Amino acid sequence: MKAAVITRHGISNYGSLLQAMATQQVIEDLGHTCEIIDYIRNDESYMQHEKTLLKRKPEWNDNLVKRMMYLAVRQPAGIAAGKCFEKAQKKYLKLSKRYTTGEQLVRDRPEADVYITGSDQVWGPVENGSYDSSYCLSFTEEADRRIAYAASFGHTDMTPELETYYKKWLSRYESIAVREDSAVEILRNMGIQAVQVLDPTLLLDAAYWSRYMQPVREEKYMLIYQLHNDRRLDEYAEKAAASTKLPLIRISASLHQISRKGKFVWLPETGQFLSYIKNAECLITDSFHGTAFAINFHTPFVEVLPDNNTGTRNMSILKMTGLTDRILTNVNDTALAERKIDYTEADRILADKRKESLGILRSMIEKTG
DSSP: OEEEEEOSTTSSOHHHHHHHHHHHHHHHHTTOEEEEEEEOOGGGSTTTHHHHHHTTOHHHHSSHHHHHHHHHHHHHHHHHHHHHHHHHHHHHOOEEEEEOSHHHHHHTOOOOSEEEEOSBSTTSOOTTSOOOGGGGTTTSOTTSOEEEEEEOOSSOOOOHHHHHHHHHHHTTOSEEEESSHHHHHHHHHTTOOOEEOOOHHHHSOHHHHHTTOOOOSOOSOEEEEOOSOOHHHHHHHHHHHHHHTOOEEEEESOGGGGGSSSEEEESOOHHHHHHHHHHOSEEEEOOHHHHHHHHHHTOOEEEOOOSSGGGHHHHHHHHHHTOGGGBOOOTTOTHHHHOOOOOHHHHHHHHHHHHHHHHHHHHHHHTOO
16 A cells, blocks of 8 residues: 655654654555655745744844844754755655645645654644644545544644644544544544554664664763753753763754753764764753653663643653653752663563554554554
């Protein structure tokens, strides 16, 4: 069978790329062909991304001089990162033709036996704050088969308007599997049945991901991989590195993080990104996929839950694997970064969940469940 997957693969973000790679690989491992629908909205393209974000930053968007300063600093680096990730997307993903609007998808949707909403925050707001029903497969026809695997809302807020929106589009799905336990509850409250499954990156083990690894120069280091602007993470990382006497390294696709704590490594290759996490003495992160790869690679980590309501996805994987004790609760607790992790139970849980999640995905695609 041919599966066409729509997901947030086009963002300049390692987790977005790696989850798309994993979804494609797993579907192919099940004996089917997979095409990633190359849907990248114009306002989310790397050429326009910073302009889109600027509109949501009133502190920078209230006069011409500030707008020019913001774009002069952020846009060149954003374009460079976008080109780097675009190269990786073309290298690792089997992409359809490029679509930039929902109307294009409706007029000329890719042919497939089953359409899949993939993983990551596909059902959350896009960069301009709006909601795009293309990620709910609104471009498909009534007779088409629609399923979702490891989809995420990215947040837990639910207004009456949003609930109406989701009910309209998600009730058209044949079956739905989501990434977080909170998403199961959200859908249940709408009268829509869903099951929880593993993020696709966790369906593939450390041995698989090691194939992509590229060498890095550094040895014996503490690593920061940070997505949100949270001073607690910087403060804790600095204290933990001083306590362990380890050099502190920060990896990011965002150049503006150069001013934050740690030796800055900007835009490492995808294989280097994986190597940095695997070889770290400890990872300090607020990223879901940073956490997922740390667990997969048996890397010690400290979880700094985001202050906003997006931390539910991080909490979900920690609860599932019994690793909630890795959540930072005291910025002075540097011993947490030095404490190793016994991954025996987490490995057992993941092995069971892999088998279960793969079975769910197979049954959804092949309609055997």
